[in-house]
Amino acid sequence: MSSSRVILIALTMVVVTLVTTTKRAEGARAFFVFGDSLVDSGNNNYLPTTARADSPPYGIDYPTHRPTGRFSNGFNLPDLISQHIGSQPTLPYLSPELTGQRLLIGANFASAGIGILNDTGFQFVGILRMFQQFALFQQYQARLSAEVGEARAKSVVNGALVLMTLGGNDFVNNYFLTPVSARSRQFTVPQYCRYLISEYRKILARLYELGARRVLVTGTGPLGCVPAELAMRSRNGECVPELQQAAQIFNPLLVQMIRDLNSQLGSDVFVAVNAFQMNMNFITDPQRFGFVTSKIACCGQGRFNGLGLCTVASNLCPNRDTYAFWDPFHPSERALGFIVRDIFSGTSDMMTPMNLNSLLLQ
Numbered sequence: 001m002s003s004s005r006v007i008l009i010a011l012t013m014v015v016v017t018l019v020t021t022t023k024r025a026e027g028a029r030a031f032f033v034f035g036d037s038l039v040d041s042g043n044n045n046y047l048p049t050t051a052r053a054d055s056p057p058y059g060i061d062y063p064t065h066r067p068t069g070r071f072s073n074g075f076n077l078p079d080l081i082s083q084h085i086g087s088q089p090t091l092p093y094l095s096p097e098l099t100g101q102r103l104l105i106g107a108n109f110a111s112a113g114i115g116i117l118n119d120t121g122f123q124f125v126g127i128l129r130m131f132q133q134f135a136l137f138q139q140y141q142a143r144l145s146a147e148v149g150e151a152r153a154k155s156v157v158n159g160a161l162v163l164m165t166l167g168g169n170d171f172v173n174n175y176f177l178t179p180v181s182a183r184s185r186q187f188t189v190p191q192y193c194r195y196l197i198s199e200y201r202k203i204l205a206r207l208y209e210l211g212a213r214r215v216l217v218t219g220t221g222p223l224g225c226v227p228a229e230l231a232m233r234s235r236n237g238e239c240v241p242e243l244q245q246a247a248q249i250f251n252p253l254l255v256q257m258i259r260d261l262n263s264q265l266g267s268d269v270f271v272a273v274n275a276f277q278m279n280m281n282f283i284t285d286p287q288r289f290g291f292v293t294s295k296i297a298c299c300g301q302g303r304f305n306g307l308g309l310c311t312v313a314s315n316l317c318p319n320r321d322t323y324a325f326w327d328p329f330h331p332s333e334r335a336l337g338f339i340v341r342d343i344f345s346g347t348s349d350m351m352t353p354m355n356l357n358s359l360l361l362q
Contacts, residue, residue, distance in 0.1 A: 029360075030106035030156050031090050032212070033078045034133050035165030037112030038330065041078060042069025044112045046094040048126035051113035056312050057299055061320055061333060071112060073298065073320045074333035078108060078163060080340040085161065085360065093136050103144045106160060109133040115170035116200050119182075123173070130166070130203050137210055157211035161360070164207065167220040167254075170196055171246050172229070172329075189242075193250040197257050204261060204270060214359055216343065217258060218273040219251040225283050227297040228328035231306030237295050239283075251276050255352055262353070271359055272352040278339045279331070282324050289338060294324035298332060 033039050037051065045054045052069065053059075059067040061074035069092065070076040075083075082089045090108040091098040098107060111128035113121035118129050128136070145153040175183045175192055187195060207215060223229065224243030233240040251274070258270045286294040298317040299310035308314070310327040317323050326332040331339070344356045 028104075029085060029087065030104060030160035031078070031082055031085070031087055032106050032137070032157075032160055032162045033090055033108040033110050033165075034130070034137075034163070034207070035110045035218075036114050036169050037071045037110075038168070038218075039076065039078050039108070039163060039165045040069065040071065040092075040110040040112045041076060041090065041108045042092040043094045043108065043110060043128060045069040045092070047111070047128070049113065049124045051111075051121070051124040051127060053112070053310075057314070057316055058310065060316075071327065071330045072333055072336070073326045075336070076333075077165070077336050077340065078110075080333075080336055081161075081163065081343070081356075084340060084344055084356075093140060100147065103140070103147055104156060107137075107140050109136050109140075110165070113169060113173065114166070115168075115174060116166050116196050116203065117170055117174065117183075120170045120174040123177075134206060134210060141211070154211065158213050160212070160214065161356075162207065162212045162215040163218075164204070164215055165218045166200065166203070167196065167218075167250060168223060171220065171223055171243060171250075172226075175246070176243060189246050190249055193246065193253055196250060197253045200254065201257050201261060204258075208265065208269060213267075213269055214362065215270045216273055216356065216359075217254070217270050218275045219254050220247045221275045221279040222283060223247050225279070225294075226329050227295065227300060227304040227306030227325050229306070230295055231303040231328070234304075237304070247276055258352070268353050268359075268362075271354060271356070273343055274346075274350045274352070275339065277350060278342045278346075279335075282335060282338055286324055289324070289335075290322065291324045291335070292322045296323070297325045297328050298323040299327050304328075 044052050053071045054067050054069050062068055079089045088105050090106045093107040093109045113124035113127045114129055121127055175181055224240035229240045229243055230237055255272045258272045262268050262270055282289040283294040295304050297305035298320050299314050300306055301308050301314050305315050306328040320332050321334045323332050324335045342350045346355050
């Protein structure tokens, strides 16, 4: 065998080893999820609340074809991120299956209906507010320490990827919930956005105190374009200006707050995800992404299938892959795939100060 061929084989083996090692390292990275229904993987199934996705046709395209508590026809955003980093999906923290070595995978603390503010989603009753999600995160760390020792537990938390998704409910299930709400009497929209950001900063600072060092923070999506708002407020299917403007005030303030917080910490701990633009890409040009519509929900009733809940009595589209929205508020699994693609490899207009591929190298 020629020496050049031996060198080539050796180099190939080195590359394969490096790739395998990298995948193992990424697979070993824990993943923690906090926030609302966009990222809840089933915690609300264990809570006394109406904000649940535990009945058909939710989960119709999940591998088991059964509802899981995810507000999706199949996988949700955390699931798709887990798949990309080569990890098992994070279990809901309240799941009785989250025990022993499974704690090393991470945990999902998200709860549908919550917001930045504690009075957001009051109508859903027994949901996990952010202070409660953090209390459970502390409980998780104690359990992990008992399982693997305090030093390794600290290393797992510090090395983990964290996803935080908040803000949308503070508008649609608080400020704009009724024509005149308590918060709309208290604040103008710009004042309210500044107030939300000041409260959000406290949440992120607390998350840092609890050990998080790599945190994706999603901005709000285009709230005025979801089927629920089109059904209630739109005349001809145009995105609702008041909600769109609120998101467009809130999101730049969030990016600036994250820049300031990172500067204060001396490290790029927090990464802003431009969920607004990621969603608008397929909302404004659905055909380019292979969707037949970005206005009508696959599952729902009334105008744009945007009224009420997604239930067995709802209209249900035959092919979820051709709908940008699964239910009145939540993107379909396929739409989420485009968002995840942008999270991993998006340019600086999508991900600030870096995309997830770059973040995982740190």
